[in-house]
Amino acid sequence: MATTEARVHDLPPRWDGFPVVWGEWTDEIPSTYRLHAEDLGACGRCGSLAPMEHSRGTVDVPDRRPLALFVTRCTDCRHDVVLDADDVAWDLEPADYTDGGSERPAGPPPAPRRFPPRRPAPPPPAPRPTGRPLPADSTPCGRCGARIVWAITVAGPNGRGGKSQPLDPHEHPDGNVAVSSPRRGRLLARALMADEQHDPHTEFLAMPHAATCRRTT
Structure with missing residues (x-):
């Protein structure tokens, strides 16, 4: 279900006008972002539960400490979600992959819809299995x-x-x-x-x- 949209860059080369240096893609979640990535769950674009890829970005802002970004990519549809330094999640759109990069839209940031401040109550226990186990590691x-x-x-x-x-x-x-x-x-x-x-x-x-x-x- 990979996207057919051509991208000028694999990830936005700029963030709010400032250059970004992105790391390599990995299936390992950096410990700093583990809670956020686990809360992300299924892909918000296609609903896939396939394992996701992750990368970290560093935004070079003059006269300030570099800003850290964390991106998660669906391996089915290649939709990307970026978590910024304010813990706001942004769904990337085709324009974000052009030379101009990603610009924060005018107005207040979107209401948080991911990454809740506290984990929800644990789900009830799963029903006891009734059949043969499938021959694969879970x-x-x-x-x-x-x-x-x-x-x-x-x-x-x-x-x-x-x-x-x-x-x-x-x-x-x-x-x-x-x-x-x-x-x-x-x-x-x-x-x-x-x-x-x-x-x-x-x-x-x-x-x-x-x-x-x-x-x-």
């Missing part, structure tokens, strides 16, 4: 903290496939995804059509995590 969901496994979708009537899909880590009798595992740790997922049954001898019946994720904000 990781915590970035939105609700429940364990999930990642699968690659295969081509079918619902799409061309090749996308990452988070699944609940155990089989579910109400699941609608048939999962096969050609080798340990690699899962292939195909969406079942209405009244279609999976092959219990070669496939697992899985539930998309989007249907059970307990984080609603």
Whole structure:
């Protein structure tokens, strides 16, 4: 689902008129920004829960200490969100990648919609698993903290496939995804059509995590 918009620069070369030096992309979250990145959860543009990339930027402002920026990029649609020195999150638009860079719009900054000052109350415990575990290592969901496994979708009537899909880590009798595992740790997922049954001898019946994720904000 990568964007087709051509970008003059990979990231804004200037921030509010001042030059920015960006670091390399990494899947490691700097400890200073770990809480903010975890609160970000799914991509606000496409809803993807795929692991994100991160980078840090330094804004050179004359007669002031350099300002730090932190950017998170969706690996599916390549949408970028920048957290500035005032803890305000900015969704980047195509004009921000031009030679002029990103300029703060006139008027007050937007009302905070990400990065709350306190973490919300922990979600209720997940239901106990009822089926076989899917043969892959699980990781915590970035939105609700429940364990999930990642699968690659295969081509079918619902799409061309090749996308990452988070699944609940155990089989579910109400699941609608048939999962096969050609080798340990690699899962292939195909969406079942209405009244279609999976092959219990070669496939697992899985539930998309989007249907059970307990984080609603």
